[in-house]
Amino acid sequence: MVEKFDPTRQPLHDAMSAFQSADERVWFENKLLKCRQKLRDLPREASNFQRAQLELEIAEALIGLNRLEEAWSCARPLVELFIAEQKFEHAVKACRVLYQANQEDSIVALGQGCWLAVTYPVDPGLSIEMLHNIVDETPEQSDGAAVAAMAAHYIADVRAKEQHENLTFLTMQILAKVAKRHRGIEDEESIRMWIEILELNDTDKLFNRLATIVDVMTGDSWWFDRDHLRAQLPVN
Numbered sequence: 001m002v003e004k005f006d007p008t009r010q011p012l013h014d015a016m017s018a019f020q021s022a023d024e025r026v027w028f029e030n031k032l033l034k035c036r037q038k039l040r041d042l043p044r045e046a047s048n049f050q051r052a053q054l055e056l057e058i059a060e061a062l063i064g065l066n067r068l069e070e071a072w073s074c075a076r077p078l079v080e081l082f083i084a085e086q087k088f089e090h091a092v093k094a095c096r097v098l099y100q101a102n103q104e105d106s107i108v109a110l111g112q113g114c115w116l117a118v119t120y121p122v123d124p125g126l127s128i129e130m131l132h133n134i135v136d137e138t139p140e141q142s143d144g145a146a147v148a149a150m151a152a153h154y155i156a157d158v159r160a161k162e163q164h165e166n167l168t169f170l171t172m173q174i175l176a177k178v179a180k181r182h183r184g185i186e187d188e189e190s191i192r193m194w195i196e197i198l199e200l201n202d203t204d205k206l207f208n209r210l211a212t213i214v215d216v217m218t219g220d221s222w223w224f225d226r227d228h229l230r231a232q233l234p235v236n
Helices: 011-016 022-041 048-064 068-075 078-084 088-100 106-119 124-137 144-159 164-183 188-197 203-218 226-231
Strands: none
Touching: 022 048, 048 068, 048 078, 048 088, 068 078, 068 088, 078 088, 078 106, 088 106, 088 124, 106 124, 106 144, 106 203, 106 226, 124 144, 124 164, 144 164, 144 203, 164 188
16 A cells, blocks of 8 residues: 655655755855856857756755755746756755755655656666655655665666665665565575565566556646656667
């Protein structure tokens, strides 16, 4: 059963400002000023992508300064722009900012970012981060966290190259954490059996279940045409 996602459950944002040092705040303020100046200095013939890259950096700096509504307003138009430019990794990063902005539709943004991060061969570390956010947002007894954690491990195993050892170790730790909170198991053999019982090792079923989770997160609020994007994939 897929649990309903609660957009108010975002532990990252609760702690973000409390643990930020004065030096970190100064760093983000300087970054914000520099990026805004670069944006003003762009020549008229600069591409939409060049402008959007700087706007994304501005949005990331605003997140660092805990100016969340401003960050949302800055990043929200970038998702469609990056997709139109086929810059899918940047689109995922824009969705990450929107999730971190802790607004009403932040869970919608996380779902769409995860769809892009799984569908396209973006930086596997970024894909894992996005899927880990689903783990954090999912109730402890829900299978959804297990599905997201196993999908992250699969992506690390298949897509990571020079990072393979580090990322697969990380995703195994995430999977073990989920197994412990889901069923109270910790030893390797029990985790292996848990994976088999939940059929997490069946990749077709795994990603179909992940798609269902993403659909629950986004509802009918898709910001782009998935069918159009699927039709453009090399497998089609």
